[in-house]
Each structure stands twice: as structure tokens, then as C-alpha cells.
Amino acid sequence: MTREELTEQIFRKKTFLCVGLDTDIKKIPQHLLHWDDPIFEFNKAIIDATADYCVAYKPNIAFYECDGVKGWISLEKTIRYLKKYYPDHLIIADAKRGDIGNTSAMYARCFFGEMDVDALTVAPYMGEDSVTPFLSYESKWVILLALTSNKGSHDFQFTTDNEGQRLFEKVIKTSQQWGNADNMMYVVGATQGRMFEDIRKVAPDHFLLVPGIGAQGGSLEEVCQYGMTDDCGLLVNSSRAIIYANSGTDFYVTAGENACLLSCEMGKMLNKYSRMKDDPSYCYI
């Protein structure tokens, strides 16, 4: 999916929500356990209920891999389902891969070749040749970890070098020599609040994938105030607050309602901070 296609979808639907499919067999409603593939059944219901309110889905690969072959089958079925029924949605494999060149090339073959998802999260620690193999696929996206939403982000990501540059800034600057705003995004956690101002100084134009709204406590308004660009430039993820909002048989109804609510908030943010603020033709509602 190209940047234009993504942006067009965001402004058409007035939302930049990404729904995280962190599907855990221990957390899904009990009645689904009677199905052959409860994980896939859960995902299908969540997807059908939320598709109108989001522009992207993000399966968290750990949650599938933890069930081995069975989990991998559920993942492949979920992706096929998305591609068949919701071809406009961006599919992000949240895998945080990254290895020496020949190994990253194999991961790229897996996610962009075989599985044919649109984007993959990648860890930057191993540098250029661990990232570039993912950039050779057309209309695919590398989403590089920059400033993550978790407590441990403070252990290394703020390490400041002699020039006063923090590691996450160095990652963003250096990686702009490898890719561009049409094939690379950055992960920046919503919990980092005002840091979005600093991020936009080094990445004024790139899309940011923002986890950490909801269960992790980040503020949507703050993210948009400091992080939104004229063409949005944000994909805000929510996983647990949507998919596990209700554990009854009507779990998907609540999931849809919560996605709708969040999507409405996002519409307001687009009105307030994106190009829509100046353009009456983009008026919300």
C-alpha cells in the first residue's frame, strides 16, 4: 500500500485507528473454545465489527507464534481473511525482527513475500544491513522502533552521545539514509507525550505508528497535538481496550462500539490538527 492510498483512506474514513490483534487463547470468550480455530473465529468477529472504524490491523506475531504450528495457521488464515474481505486495510505484522543481512532477507521473504502483509515492525539495534533487506519490496513498509511505549524504553533509547543526540533521534536520522517517508515509518509510544515534538524535528514527514493509548495510559490529544502532520502522519494503535472490552458472547459488539468511539475522537483530532482544520471540504460529520 502506498502512502497516498493510506492517506486517502484516513481522510475518507476520518480515522487513523489501527486495531491490534494481540489474540490470546487465555483471554478470548470461553464460548469460542468450541470452535476448531478459536483464535481465527475471534479475529474474524473483531475484524468484521471494527473494519469501518479503522484503517489498519496489527497482528502481534508473538501471540500466534506461542502456539507453534497451530498459531501460525491462525495467523495465515487471519491475513488471508483480511486480504480477501478488507483489501483496503493496511496489515502490519508486529514482529520486531532484525538480524544480519542474509537473515533479515529471509524474514522479509516470510512477511512480504509469502505472507504478503503491507508492513513489518523492525528493531534497529543491528543497523543498516539488518533493515535494508526489508526495503527492497515495492509498496511495503518498514516500521522501525524509535521510542517505544514501555518502561524499558528509558534503559537505552535516551542514551545521549557527545553531540547531545539521543539514541532514538540517531536511529531516526541515520535510518533516513536507508529509506524515506514512502517506505518507512517509526514506532513512537503514546506514553512519551511531549517527546512527539522532538520526534517531529527529526522526522517531520514520516508516518508514526503509535502504541500505548488505552491500557498503557497514553493521551490521544497529546499525541495529535505534537505529532500530527497536515496529512495526518499517525497510525494510533489500540489492542486490549478494543478486543478485550467484553468477554461475553457479544464481545464483538463492544469491540465495534469502542473502535467507533475512538475513531470519533480521531475524527475530531483530524479536524483540529490536520489539513482538515483549514479546509471546509474536509468538514467532519
Next chain:
Amino acid sequence: MTREELTEQIFRKKTFLCVGLDTDIKKIPQHLLHWDDPIFEFNKAIIDATADYCVAYKPNIAFYECDGVKGWISLEKTIRYLKKYYPDHLIIADAKRGDIGNTSAMYARCFFGEMDVDALTVAPYMGEDSVTPFLSYESKWVILLALTSNKGSHDFQFTTDNEGQRLFEKVIKTSQQWGNADNMMYVVGATQGRMFEDIRKVAPDHFLLVPGIGAQGGSLEEVCQYGMTDDCGLLVNSSRAIIYANSGTDFYVTAGENACLLSCEMGKMLNKYSRMKDDPSYCYI
């Protein structure tokens, strides 16, 4: 596997070789393609031919994941085969995982719970809560990326902070607050040569997993001279130079011969740099 069990095996066999199972369907001998599961058949033959000369096997997860469900089945069969016939060998899943706490916990469940391998390579970028979920499993090992063997290692790993500390040193020092030399190793590439001297200043006692001998050009002698401890403290990996040495029907014979040769070199290194240098009872041959 405990550190004592690993060390005992190293001195008993006089080798600290780890064989990397980077098994690529495009590189294995053609005649294997007639089998139902060529990847597994290849691995079985390689394992049987090399087991006497190594103490560890390291399946590179990317090479299995790239075939989706099929690849995952080959991986599980390989691990079951190792556990059944070679229970003394350390099994390292080279996956370079690492994510926020609840997600790392799922990866831990996958590799240490379901798959029951002994060790997993982990990327440090996301800090403490991305690593500690892997440390809660008894007799299992986290192998944290410190200084990798690839060219891209120079992009971020040498970033020097105000106190003159390089990022790889900070990773090693900081992570020693999370785990210890009995449940944590570090990845240090053989291509980094003299850097092993610096590594041993901050990690005098930890085992190091060393890729980069062979195809990547690192020197075994240099690694041992600067990196070996009295109880060895090294696992040196070789993948391509062993498993792809010969593409004929007798590929496994050459693999065994190459593993044997490398193992002999390792025996010499143990004689020269480990506790064997002072103890006639450890005399080699």
C-alpha cells in the same frame, strides 16, 4: 541446561562449537527435494554427522519462518529430534526477539514453554521489561545482542555517551542488573577481534555466543586469545562453512569433517587459553 552442564560438556568433548542450522531450501542438496520434508531430512543428516564435534545447535528461526506453517513444522521436528537423540546438546533458538513485557512473555512461552529450547537470542533495544520475562524460566538462557558481527553493528552499537561508555558496553552493564552469568550470555561477533578485550572488562564471567567465524571472516585464535575464560566462556558458531560445504549426496560427510576440523582447532584453543593450560589432567589428545 545449567552452566555446569554446559561447561562439563565442553571439557569432556574438547570443543565449544555451535552448529548453526540456517537451513535454506534453495541451498540444500537437490536430491533431498524428493522427501516430504527436505529441511528436516537435511537437518537430521547434519546433526548426526556433527553431534560428536559440537556442544550446541542454533536453528536460525528466520529460515523456518520464511516457509510459514511448513517451516514451523520442520523446526518443531528438528527440535524434537535433537531433544530425543542428543539431549546433552544446548539448543539455541536464534530469533532475536524482544517486545513490551506482555508480548515478550508470549515469546518466552513459545520458545521456553512450548518448544522447550535451552536458550533464545534477544534484542536489547526495548530495555528491561522486554528481557526479564525470558529470565523467569529455570535453566534457560537469554542470549542478549551486545556487539554483533555485521557491518551495521557500527551504526548504533558504538554510540558513546557522556561518560565514554559505548552502547554495547551499556547494554552489558545494565543487563547485569536483570540476570547473571548463570542465565544470560551475550552475542559478540568474531569480526570484532580485539574488542573481546573490552568486552571481558565488563563481562569477565559471562558466556559469549560468537557468530562470524568462517563466511563472515572472524579469527578463532583472536576470539580465544581475548575472549576465553578459565572455564571457556565461549560458544563459537559456524553455519554456512559447515552445513553448505558440499552440495552433493554426501554433504553430511563434509559437514562432519569440517565440524571435526573446527572442533580440533577449538581443542587446541582450550589447551592454550582455558584452565586446561595449567592442568595436566585436561591434556588434549
